[in-house]
Amino acid sequence: MYFVLNFLLATASSPSEVNDNGACPVPPLPKHLTEFYINGEWVAPHQGGTAFNVINPSFDEPVATISLGSQPDTDKAVEAARKALPGWSQERSLDERKIFVEKLLNIYYRRSEEMAQLISAEMGSPIDHARDAQTGSGSYHMEQFLRALEHFEQEQLVPGVHPDEASTTIYLEPIGVVALITPWNWPMNQVTLKVIPALLVGCTCILKPSEMAPLSSLLFAEMIDEAGFPPGVFNLINGDGAGVGSQLSAHNDIDMISFTGSTRAGRLISQAAASSNLKKVSLELGGKGANIIFADVGSDLEEVVQSGVWSCFDNSGQSCNAPTRMLVERSVYNQAVAIAAGMTNGKDVTTRTANTEGDFYGPVSSRAQFDRVQKFIQLGIDEGAKLVAGGLGRPDGTNGKGFFVRPTVFADVTADMTIMEEEIFGPVLSIMPFDTEKQAVEITNGTPYGLTNYVSTQDPERRRRLARLLESGMVEINGVGADDGAPFAAVRASGNGREGGVFGMEDFCVLKVVSGE
Ligand code: NAD
Numbered sequence: 001m002y003f004v005l006n007f008l009l010a011t012a013s014s015p016s017e018v019n020d021n022g023a024c025p026v027p028p029l030p031k032h033l034t035e036f037y038i039n040g041e042w043v044a045p046h047q048g049g050t051a052f053n054v055i056n057p058s059f060d061e062p063v064a065t066i067s068l069g070s071q072p073d074t075d076k077a078v079e080a081a082r083k084a085l086p087g088w089s090q091e092r093s094l095d096e097r098k099i100f101v102e103k104l105l106n107i108y109y110r111r112s113e114e115m116a117q118l119i120s121a122e123m124g125s126p127i128d129h130a131r132d133a134q135t136g137s138g139s140y141h142m143e144q145f146l147r148a149l150e151h152f153e154q155e156q157l158v159p160g161v162h163p164d165e166a167s168t169t170i171y172l173e174p175i176g177v178v179a180l181i182t183p184w185n186w187p188m189n190q191v192t193l194k195v196i197p198a199l200l201v202g203c204t205c206i207l208k209p210s211e212m213a214p215l216s217s218l219l220f221a222e223m224i225d226e227a228g229f230p231p232g233v234f235n236l237i238n239g240d241g242a243g244v245g246s247q248l249s250a251h252n253d254i255d256m257i258s259f260t261g262s263t264r265a266g267r268l269i270s271q272a273a274a275s276s277n278l279k280k281v282s283l284e285l286g287g288k289g290a291n292i293i294f295a296d297v298g299s300d301l302e303e304v305v306q307s308g309v310w311s312c313f314d315n316s317g318q319s320c321n322a323p324t325r326m327l328v329e330r331s332v333y334n335q336a337v338a339i340a341a342g343m344t345n346g347k348d349v350t351t352r353t354a355n356t357e358g359d360f361y362g363p364v365s366s367r368a369q370f371d372r373v374q375k376f377i378q379l380g381i382d383e384g385a386k387l388v389a390g391g392l393g394r395p396d397g398t399n400g401k402g403f404f405v406r407p408t409v410f411a412d413v414t415a416d417m418t419i420m421e422e423e424i425f426g427p428v429l430s431i432m433p434f435d436t437e438k439q440a441v442e443i444t445n446g447t448p449y450g451l452t453n454y455v456s457t458q459d460p461e462r463r464r465r466l467a468r469l470l471e472s473g474m475v476e477i478n479g480v481g482a483d484d485g486a487p488f489a490a491v492r493a494s495g496n497g498r499e500g501g502v503f504g505m506e507d508f509c510v511l512k513v514v515s516g517e
Helices: 004-011 069-090 093-111 114-123 127-151 187-202 215-227 240-250 263-275 295-317 330-345 367-382 437-446 460-469 500-506
Strands: 036-038 039-045 050-056 059-070 155-157 168-174 177-181 204-207 234-235 256-259 280-284 291-292 326-329 385-392 405-412 429-435 451-457 475-478 509-515
Touching: 004 127, 036 069, 036 204, 036 215, 036 295, 050 114, 059 215, 069 168, 069 177, 069 234, 069 240, 093 127, 093 187, 093 215, 114 127, 114 187, 114 215, 114 429, 127 187, 127 500, 168 187, 177 187, 177 240, 177 295, 187 204, 187 215, 187 256, 187 500, 204 240, 215 234, 215 240, 215 500, 240 263, 256 263, 263 280, 291 295, 291 437, 295 326, 295 330, 295 429, 295 451, 326 330, 326 437, 330 429, 367 385, 367 405, 367 429, 429 437, 451 460, 460 475
Parallel strands: 177 204, 177 256, 204 234, 256 280, 291 326, 291 451, 326 429, 405 429, 451 475
Antiparallel strands: 036 039, 036 234, 050 059, 155 168, 168 509, 385 405
16 A cells, blocks of 8 residues: 555556457466365365356456355364464464565565466456556565564563563563455455564464455465465465355454454444454454645645546555545645546546556456446536546446446535545545635545545645644655555544554554563
8 A cells, every 4th residue: 555656656657558359368377266275285165165256357257266165164264273373372483483474575576476467367456556566565565564573572661660670571462363354455465464464473364365356365375385384374265254254253263353344344343253252353444535735735736636646546446545535725726626637538547458568547346346436426426526537437448348437537526425425446536625724624534434634735834733633544744655664554434453564563462461570
């Protein structure tokens, strides 16, 4: 996610040649498509599992068939993780666990082209984007956790107590067996944000990737196997939310669920966790980021607006932290709308099949996403927003089969319109004017979400005020991304997560207070 803006700024130029007439390509597939990785082995699902087609969204054609598991598979994976826990958490030191992750990272570098091909085929990221941003996010997170490890303290003193007088040590211990449930939109970003810190601090895990984009995780499991992690430390089962997802959430022998996905599923998981063994639940959920642009940006207006549009459309608008609501101070509002509409209607914003090289947008990830985005565009029109770019249907020049949507810009949106309130998860930008700073803050905080908000202003006092007043886990000011090791943080209906760096490792720990040792 940290890559989105940088990647876009680096690639926001010349479109490549249109080439949408090819057949659906089949990438080199993982070896064990219909099996699960449990206790260090590839095993067949209970009673063969349920066959599930993974669809290439550029062509609406199956690229592979996987198996969805059931309760016996879930139980088997949990049992393996539980059995492996004492050896991994107590008999291996942090340094030893680090060596396994370093091996994994080297394998990941070596097989990164395979990873990019799979991500592109399973969820529609254009191949160059899949290489740089999607696959790159996985290696980036492994690297940043290895760096953060230098600052992770397994034993701490009570703050304020002088070491000579301290009688108490706070141990940060691995929470235990963790289930990791991930979405399809940034597959390796999410998988590495969870698996790596969990394993480093000494947890054992069961990964359930999205059934829509499981191929990258199957390859990731092959890499884990090659790196030689002890059996049971990492387990993977495929399944859907109603099946394996719910079974993990309700399982009495799991100590924590780390979930990234929709607010809807986050609620169900929290309920299941509360009614079972009260396991810890860490949630990274949806978002509806505002991008507040003040007139004092002056001559930077064009760059600021363009950067906001690219960020909104990146990954075909399927990023939880996308700045989908652009709030512009009224005196420069018309200018901002003209810039956003001009670039979206221009030749640089193009859409193609994901296997084509170059800088463009791919399809959205599934028919369900396509229908959802169409529904929201129709709602925008019906509720009276002014369509200034894009609209319903597929973009010209695409193959007529894939789930391609037209990058769309609505102007004159009002705060009560559905497109301003609900997460669309497609390349749809809503722009509205504001008159005062207070009004901009109220509109920004007016959705239930609280993930990332963006502010552009030259006024330092205003920057400090807004950083405090905006109700979100992250506030990005003047396009400056967070430092290496800063967590991806969420509040309100966007969840309670803190993924990345030392914070992300501590999230997989429990505190034990020991005095008089
Ligand atoms: P989703 O909630 O439908 O599915 C996510 C995962 O949860 C999948 O693995 C799915 O099988 C599983 N799942 C679904 N229902 C479940 C249930 N009842 N119990 C247990 N597991 C269940 O979400 P999605 O469509 O895959 O992903 C898109 C959503 O993810 C968007 O809302 C997006 O904003 C959010 N997201 C958030 C972040 C973040 O860091 N905050 C990052 C990426 C995506």
